[in-house]
Structure formats: C-alpha cells, structure tokens
Amino acid sequence: MGNIAIYATKGFEYLLILGFLAVFTTFYLYFTSTRFEPVRAGIRRGFNSMVEWFQIPDDVHFHQGHTWMQRDRDDPRAVRVGLDDFAQKMVGNINLVSTAKVGEQIKQGEQAWNLWIGNKSVSMLAPVSGEIVEVNKACQTNGAILNDDPFGAGWIYKIIPENITKESKNLLSGSLAKKWMETVVDKLRVQMSPEMDVVYQDGGVPMPGMARNIDKDNWESLVADFFLTRNQ
Numbered sequence: 001m002g003n004i005a006i007y008a009t010k011g012f013e014y015l016l017i018l019g020f021l022a023v024f025t026t027f028y029l030y031f032t033s034t035r036f037e038p039v040r041a042g043i044r045r046g047f048n049s050m051v052e053w054f055q056i057p058d059d060v061h062f063h064q065g066h067t068w069m070q071r072d073r074d075d076p077r078a079v080r081v082g083l084d085d086f087a088q089k090m091v092g093n094i095n096l097v098s099t100a101k102v103g104e105q106i107k108q109g110e111q112a113w114n115l116w117i118g119n120k121s122v123s124m125l126a127p128v129s130g131e132i133v134e135v136n137k138a139c140q141t142n143g144a145i146l147n148d149d150p151f152g153a154g155w156i157y158k159i160i161p162e163n164i165t166k167e168s169k170n171l172l173s174g175s176l177a178k179k180w181m182e183t184v185v186d187k188l189r190v191q192m193s194p195e196m197d198v199v200y201q202d203g204g205v206p207m208p209g210m211a212r213n214i215d216k217d218n219w220e221s222l223v224a225d226f227f228l229t230r231n232q
Helices: 002-031 034-048 085-091 137-141 144-148 164-170 174-191 216-227
Strands: 061-063 067-071 079-083 096-099 111-117 120-125 130-135 157-161
Touching: 061 174, 085 111, 085 120, 085 216, 096 137, 120 216, 137 144, 174 216
Parallel strands: none
Antiparallel strands: 061 067, 067 079, 079 157, 096 111, 111 120, 130 157
C-alpha cells in the first residue's frame, strides 16, 4: 500500500508540472502574438530613444537651445513646440512658464517663452517660426507637467509654421539628434561643479534639478552655454 501511495503522489506531481507547462505555453503564445507587437515596438522605441539619461524621441526635431518641434497629430497644418528632456532635468521643478499670446508670431532662434525656477529664469528659443494658435495653459501654472512629460502633455505652443521645410534643415532629428545629445552630455561632464547635484563620479545618474544650487554667475554661464540665451 505504501508503494501505491508514493506512485499516486508522484503522479499528482507530474500532472501539476504538465499543467504548469500547458498554462505557460498558452500565455507565451498569447503574449507573443501579433496583437502585442505595438506594445513591444513602443518599449523598443523607448530604449532606443535614450542617450545616456535623456530622451531623444525619433519623431521630434530639436533646436540646439534644447527646444523641440513635432507635427501635431490633430491638425496637419500645425506643429507643437516645447522644451526637451535635458532642459527639464537640468532646471528641475519649474514654478512658472511665461508665454506669448495666441495670435502672436515667434521666430526661429529668438526668445519664445521663459521658465521660472524659484528666483531664477531661463529664456528659451523658438525651434521654428510661425503664428501661435494655441497656448498650453496648464503648463503656465503647473510646471510639473513639463517635468513629467516634456514631449507629450508638456508642450508649450501649437503654431502654424511659416516655412517648415526650410527651417527643419536647422533642426536635428534621429541619429543626428542623438549624436548632438552625446556631445551635450560630454560638455555637461566637463562643466560639472560641486554646486551641481550630479552623481556621475559614483557611476549613477544626474539628479533632476542638477543646476538648482549654482550661484548667479554660474547660472548665467550655464544658460548661455546650454540654452544659448541670457536669463532675464
């Protein structure tokens, strides 16, 4: 009788193993089916769009003052513009965004909006020229949107561009944008100071708001070097 009990127990264990394998195989086939390809593709794009610790989405065109332009999905005539991931991580928590008004014109390479970080400010340059047709009012008082989603909900303006074909030649996208960001990261390493909350030396990643503790003179130098403007 003892042997029969042992065989029965072993048989039950084998059934459990076979049942687990059947369930695993079913889930594997289900989750590797074509219906999940968009999700997997999105994950791959997310990893591929990173340069060090900064996002560089492939469908975004970058101005070297750390602003961007992207075709508006809802209006084929329009583009959206904003600040990039490097900018928001550099300045940290944004208190206020000072913007122009609907109907006003902005010019590529000229001041388009200001970011306020405590008592410091950054003037940011327009990536393209055009007429402002919509201002993202949520960003004017809730800077956290810019920090959380700079390429999505954190857009600043929707504009009708003057000559997007011509001005796009002055912007960077794809592999060129990634190469540019690599040079920016190298420059950041060179210009690091004890006042900047960075942890490169420990093999870690830069802290959000890494520049928030630097003094006024160094702040002005940082703004000029990375954002190509002067603070107000």
